Amino acid sequence: GDSVTQMEGPVTLSEEAFLTINCTYTATGYPSLFWYVQYPGEGLQLLLKATKADDKGSNKGFEATYRKETTSFHLEKGSVQVSDSAVYFCALGELNTGNQFYFGTGTSLTVIP
Amino acid sequence: DARVTQTPRHKVTEMGQEVTMRCQPILGHNTVFWYRQTMMQGLELLAYFRNRAPLDDSGMPKDRFSAEMPDATLATLKIQPSEPRDSAVYFCASALPRPYQETQYFGPGTRLLVL
Numbered sequence: 420g421d422s423v424t425q426m427e428g429p430v431t432l433s434e435e436a437f438l439t440i441n442c443t444y445t446a447t448g449y450p451s452l453f454w455y456v457q458y459p460g461e462g463l464q465l466l467l468k469a470t471k472a473d474d475k476g477s478n479k480g481f482e483a484t485y486r487k488e489t490t491s492f493h494l495e496k497g498s499v500q501v502s503d504s505a506v507y508f509c510a511l512g513e514l515n516t517g518n519q520f521y522f523g524t525g526t527s528l529t530v531i532p
Numbered sequence: 533d534a535r536v537t538q539t540p541r542h543k544v545t546e547m548g549q550e551v552t553m554r555c556q557p558i559l560g561h562n563t564v565f566w567y568r569q570t571m572m573q574g575l576e577l578l579a580y581f582r583n584r585a586p587l588d589d590s591g592m593p594k595d596r597f598s599a600e601m602p603d604a605t606l607a608t609l610k611i612q613p614s615e616p617r618d619s620a621v622y623f624c625a626s627a628l629p630r631p632y633q634e635t636q637y638f639g640p641g642t643r644l645l646v647l
Binding site: 453455461462463464465487508512520524525527 | 535565574575577623625635636637638639641642
């Protein structure tokens with residue numbers, strides 16, 4: 420079945436460091452891929468998405484490219500800020516299976532000044 | 533600014549009591565999801581509905597949990613009787629009809645503590 424495997428955390432970075440959070444997926448069809456972010460005490464928010472191979476999603480300086488050849492959707496940001504401290508979830512949505520979603524386990528990011 | 537709303541935001545109860553959590557999806561969204569989040573298990577899908585009909589509730593303990601959508605503006609999740617292991621944050625999310633259904637919009641969650 421479909422699944423998402425996400426890089427284990429926690430991740431601690433200094434401000435302005437480069438961020439990569441790895442995500443790989445397994446899917447039988449043609450899924451869309453997402454990154455959600457959860458700030459402390461809040462629900463998940465959509466950060467970015469890509470709906471087909473080679474698409475790049477971007478938002479707030481974060482980027483992720485849908486790589487079908489490596490079944491990956493790694494999240495990157497060139498220069499993190501303290502305000503980026505949150506938990507990041509990779510997710511897969513499969514239209515053909517009736518709107519089923521699969522979330523990764525989440526990666527906690529702490530950015531220190 | 534349309535948002536998913538959930539009530540209550542916090543609930544403390546004693547083991548054996550009934551707990552009801554409510555969710556109001558974004559107007560026009562026809563798919564509603566219930567998730568449970570714990571430190572140990574992460575984010576688990578409990579159930580989801582489309583057009584008020586349950587499509588999948590395989591993630592839900594059947595003996596004590598029930599989920600319904602009495603109308604298009606209200607989804608409920610009930611636990612009866614509650615147990616300490618049910619302590620978690622419960623999230624509701626909603627999504628638009630096809631072809632825009634892929635993005636889920638999450639509510640702020642109900643933080644449940646069962647003593």
